[in-house]
Amino acid sequence: MRKPYIAGNWKMNLTPTQGAALVKELAAALQGKDVKVMVAPSFVSIPAVLQAAKGSNIIVAAQNVSDKANGAYTGEVSCEQLLDLGIRDVIIGHSERRSYYGEDDEWINKKVLFALSQGMNIVLCIGETLQERQSGKLEEVLSRQVKVALTGVSAADMKRITLAYEPVWAIGTGVTATADDADSAHAFVRGLVESLYGKEVAENLIIQYGGSVKPSNAKELLGRENIDGALVGGASLTADKFLPIVESALE
Ligand code: PGA
Numbered sequence: 001m002r003k004p005y006i007a008g009n010w011k012m013n014l015t016p017t018q019g020a021a022l023v024k025e026l027a028a029a030l031q032g033k034d035v036k037v038m039v040a041p042s043f044v045s046i047p048a049v050l051q052a053a054k055g056s057n058i059i060v061a062a063q064n065v066s067d068k069a070n071g072a073y074t075g076e077v078s079c080e081q082l083l084d085l086g087i088r089d090v091i092i093g094h095s096e097r098r099s100y101y102g103e104d105d106e107w108i109n110k111k112v113l114f115a116l117s118q119g120m121n122i123v124l125c126i127g128e129t130l131q132e133r134q135s136g137k138l139e140e141v142l143s144r145q146v147k148v149a150l151t152g153v154s155a156a157d158m159k160r161i162t163l164a165y166e167p168v169w170a171i172g173t174g175v176t177a178t179a180d181d182a183d184s185a186h187a188f189v190r191g192l193v194e195s196l197y198g199k200e201v202a203e204n205l206i207i208q209y210g211g212s213v214k215p216s217n218a219k220e221l222l223g224r225e226n227i228d229g230a231l232v233g234g235a236s237l238t239a240d241k242f243l244p245i246v247e248s249a250l251e
Contacts, residue, residue, distance in 0.1 A: 002206055004222065004249035006035060010237060014041065020045075023053045030246065034250070041060070065078070083120070089121045089122075093126065128168065133167065142185065164209075167181075175211075177209070213235060215248070
């Protein structure tokens, strides 16, 4: 049985003060609920959000991390710095990092390997563009993204990897993949992971869906066999939208 995992990717939204207030509201509402919930604020908001999340079961994560240990890399943030704050979870390979900042599969693989070597847990994002889907390349793209990003990752380390399937055309657009489309992409990815790591790893793997998840569609998506959680952008920025999504994972 896979425990649902709902994550909020705040992207470049909310000040430290606003983030702390939101997480307090979430923490109060989620007390005692048997669901894994994570929020990923901007780096500068992490200390305030961590402080506000203290004593709750909400995981505070980073949205990105460097593949380097330390050194002359202006603007980057290291695993060591995150771990020193108490952050053990990080999103890697989000499509916005891929498309706006030039992160390719090989670079994402370096980040994955380094973060794992430092003991971190990873939400690894994959997903096709509309053009790739329309030209029949969905499986080819997902295979390449999964295989390259996980090169060198052991079966034991797969316990610390969550995959997030986020079709690029559904992110921030209001267009959601149908539950059937999402479930079949998830089934394909689970099969791929089974071919690489065997049945047990594949069966235990959490695969989140991301892309315009909102209160009105969360229940249907999360009800599908292969959809084990959600990575939520826009609807994670207010408690009145995010909490019903979390609730739908509990139903
Ligand atoms: P969205 O973003 O929910 O705003 O579509 C999802 C994501 O990019 O993780």
